[in-house]
Amino acid sequence: xxxxxxxxxxxxxxxxxxxxxxxxxxxxxxxxxxxxxxxxxxxxxxxxxxxxxxxxxxxxxxxxxxxxxxxxxxxxxxxxxxxxxxxxxxxxxxxxxxxxxxxxxxxxxxxxxxxxxxxxxxxxxxxxxxxxxxxxxxxxxxxxxxxxxxxxxxxxxxxxxxxxxxxxxxxxxxxxxxxxxxxxxxxxxxxxxxxxxxxxxxxxxxxxxxxxxxxxxxxxxxxxxxxxxxxxxxxxxxxxxxxxxxxxxxxxxxxxxxxxxxxxxxxxxxxxxxxxxxxxxxxxxxxxxxxxxxxxxxxxxxxxxxxxxxxxxxxxxxxxxxxxxxxxxxxxxxxxxxxxxxxxxxxxxxxxxxxxxxxxxxxxxxxxxxxxxxxxxxxxxxxxxxxxxxxxxxxxxxxxxxxxxx
Amino acid sequence: xxxxxxxxxxxxxxxxxxxxxxxxxxxxxxxxxxxxxxxxxxxxxxxxxxxxxxxxxxxxxxxxxxxxxxxxxxxxxxxxxxxxxxxxxxxxxxxxxxxxxxxxxxxxxxxxxxxxxxxxxxxxxxxxxxxxxxxxxxxxxxxxxxxxxxxxxxxxxxxxxxxxxxxxxxxxxxxxxxxxxxxxxxxxxxxxxxxxxxxxxxxxxxxxxxxxxxxxxxxxxxxxxxxxxxxxxxxxxxxxxxxxxxxxxxxxxxxxxxxxxxxxxxxxxxxxxxxxxxxxxxxxxxxxxxxxxxxxxxxxxxxxxxxxxxxxxxxxxxxxxxxxxxxxxxxxxxxxxxxxxxxxxxxxxxxxxxxxxxxxxxxxxxxxxxxxxxxxxxxxxxxxxxxxxxxxxxxxxxxxxxxxxx
Numbered sequence: 030x031x032x033x034x035x036x037x038x039x040x041x042x043x044x045x046x047x048x049x050x051x052x053x054x055x056x057x058x059x060x061x062x063x064x065x066x067x068x069x070x071x072x073x074x075x076x077x078x079x080x081x082x083x084x085x086x087x088x089x090x091x092x093x094x095x096x097x098x099x100x101x102x103x104x105x106x107x108x109x110x111x112x113x114x115x116x117x118x119x120x121x122x123x124x125x126x127x128x129x130x131x132x133x134x135x136x137x138x139x140x141x142x143x144x145x146x147x148x149x150x151x152x153x154x155x156x157x158x159x160x161x162x163x164x165x166x167x168x169x170x171x172x173x174x175x176x177x178x179x180x181x182x183x184x185x186x187x188x189x190x191x192x193x194x195x196x197x198x199x200x201x202x203x204x205x206x207x208x209x210x211x212x213x214x215x216x217x218x219x220x221x222x223x224x225x226x227x228x229x230x231x232x233x234x235x236x237x238x239x240x241x242x243x244x245x246x247x248x249x250x251x252x253x254x255x256x257x258x259x260x261x262x263x264x265x266x267x268x269x270x271x272x273x274x275x276x277x278x279x280x281x282x283x284x285x286x287x288x289x290x291x292x293x294x295x296x297x298x299x300x301x302x303x304x305x306x307x308x309x310x311x312x313x314x315x316x317x318x319x320x321x322x323x324x325x326x327x328x329x330x331x332x333x334x335x336x337x338x339x340x341x342x343x344x345x346x347x348x349x350x351x352x353x354x355x356x357x358x359x360x361x362x363x364x365x366x367x368x369x370x371x372x373x374x375x376x377x378x379x380x381x382x383x384x385x386x387x388x389x390x391x392x393x394x395x396x397x398x399x400x401x402x403x404x405x406x407x408x409x410x411x412x413x414x415x416x417x418x419x420x421x422x423x424x425x426x427x428x429x430x431x432x433x434x435x
Numbered sequence: 436x437x438x439x440x441x442x443x444x445x446x447x448x449x450x451x452x453x454x455x456x457x458x459x460x461x462x463x464x465x466x467x468x469x470x471x472x473x474x475x476x477x478x479x480x481x482x483x484x485x486x487x488x489x490x491x492x493x494x495x496x497x498x499x500x501x502x503x504x505x506x507x508x509x510x511x512x513x514x515x516x517x518x519x520x521x522x523x524x525x526x527x528x529x530x531x532x533x534x535x536x537x538x539x540x541x542x543x544x545x546x547x548x549x550x551x552x553x554x555x556x557x558x559x560x561x562x563x564x565x566x567x568x569x570x571x572x573x574x575x576x577x578x579x580x581x582x583x584x585x586x587x588x589x590x591x592x593x594x595x596x597x598x599x600x601x602x603x604x605x606x607x608x609x610x611x612x613x614x615x616x617x618x619x620x621x622x623x624x625x626x627x628x629x630x631x632x633x634x635x636x637x638x639x640x641x642x643x644x645x646x647x648x649x650x651x652x653x654x655x656x657x658x659x660x661x662x663x664x665x666x667x668x669x670x671x672x673x674x675x676x677x678x679x680x681x682x683x684x685x686x687x688x689x690x691x692x693x694x695x696x697x698x699x700x701x702x703x704x705x706x707x708x709x710x711x712x713x714x715x716x717x718x719x720x721x722x723x724x725x726x727x728x729x730x731x732x733x734x735x736x737x738x739x740x741x742x743x744x745x746x747x748x749x750x751x752x753x754x755x756x757x758x759x760x761x762x763x764x765x766x767x768x769x770x771x772x773x774x775x776x777x778x779x780x781x782x783x784x785x786x787x788x789x790x791x792x793x794x795x796x797x798x799x800x801x802x803x804x805x806x807x808x809x810x811x812x813x814x815x816x817x818x819x820x821x822x823x824x825x826x827x828x829x830x831x832x833x834x835x836x837x838x839x840x841x
Binding site for chain 1: 439440442443451452456459460464478481482483484485486487491492493494495496497499543562565566567568570571572573574575576577578579580581582583584587590591592593594595596597598601602605606608609610612613614615616617619620625626627628629630632633634636637638639640641642643644645646647648649650652653654655658659660662663664665667668669677678679681683684685715716717720747750751752753754755756757758759760761762763764768769772773774775780782784786787788789790791792793794795796798
């Protein structure tokens, strides 16, 4: 945790990946993020992966460093309490991050009656309020059909990484700071809606892919592990190590050709076909029929312990394929990586845990903070933030409107 | 474009996806983003996809709404000019977004001599300055081995969506606003380094996957299109339409079972196995051996024109698989989507183009602005921002230190 946003207070009412990720990013840069959930847990409280004891590793990963208050949102008193929380006073507060529906009790229009300068960032599926998840969004914009080897025919390949959720979450954190900055200049709050589907369609626009398919009139071919538009794909060494090699810049290409002793062979291809691969990465893609076998053959003759250091010395852009267990136990990636600390979680497990994924030279990096127990901060939030008397807090507990940790 | 950040001025020195995306998101919320590039174009200026006339649809997608100044960065005078640009005065300026190396002429330490409160956000590969790209990062953390059908054995599946680049770009935009906010409170600038590899390792931590593989001691199985931990995968209707169905919440599951007339069959399985699928999405995953065939058979008996509206009416979470051309020509996704406008680009092509992927109710949404010609704003930036006299600008052109549009 770096203390860039220590004065900021964000109230989060969310579930699943996108909206909780936005809250996580804010908390990891020092904001106070108060997440409220239904007593007993919302729809993501038991989501897989689970620990051996059955608690959600997913929930404890996405809610690190937040405060938790548990409220019975099924009752009017509970919903009113949540509304007061979202709209509590403070120049650096009045910031709601949510994926609740537009017309729920967290509708922006209702909340501005309590705090006119409220900033609401609302993660949605479709902009019209319709259902959409990461997985349906990915299918809607065409990636599954161009992912994976051509041998799959028209069988789609769903991604495992919830990329659209993650992207939407990071964007929502950005949008929240943008709206808060605007409010500091103008005094005006607003609701910013961030629909997953619009993140996806905007992204294919940003990457030039809408222009591409509209000008070609067809989908891109399925190229498997082959990078589109430059040189790159997977190869296997003599000792059976699989790696990815990318040569996008001139320097990466030159280093690769030198390292593999292919200067002459490539020059021969260039002369033969009347092209120059060093200055145009697109030509390396167009002529992959000859370049890929050359590289594959050269890599297959080398052992990884000799080839990989040579690649590094020459600035070749490459990387080994690792299994996730291998990655999680790789000292450079995790145990010795300063963004990680091994901390004990609510599941009872102690494991290496990431803080903010950034490095700020010469500033101290606090340790990551575990996710709360559900309701761990219920009393603290009611007493300190809403300023309730302890008798009032007791009555809310007695009435079952709020709950502490189990 | 929404005018949330109209006073902000960001100087961008970048290439490829991550860093330009951050600049794009800032520009689309109203910031003035000035990108400088080598005269003739940096390493991403000709990147695929290309228009029929050979200009980069990718470049014109990722640089929409920015200003462009072309400088000969191979010469000391050019580099000095770039440094002056990054550190030019203004309370809402002094914000540098770059993927240049730590020790380049854009080293933060050098630039603070010109502007002590500079904020630099630097997108990197590895935190130690080593090479890494989206594709190598993805391989390093284990996703290719768990993506795609089990029939592929241990053959990895690279993703086509540059998910780590996009996530890092959105995070970089967030980090820039966080650092700028901190500077407004404290007067202190800083460099925030955002390495792609740390975004990836932090993400598998955030999603609970590091805890998962360390507690199981093994990689997750390759589940193909099957969602892990709940009910979800692809199915095909009687008329051959492929769709994805997800049932994560209780409501989604109930709607699905009702729509497919499976209430009795599912109750039978529940009685048989002593489980209750409605309250525990994990059980729907554990018992997929029986649930998937039930759903597959029921879907295969229905036609899409009758099934899909029924799904919608019952709140089932589903979506059709679309090719990207089909997506780009889908009126709801693009042509009628208010985030899109059809505009003419530098390539000479006119096509639907996304602005900011957000909706702010009751505020006017400006039209997206095309990417600049390389050097289109060279004179404007030199005259207005750096305050050079027109004679000085002329001399810089004559000396080949800067260039206007070709």
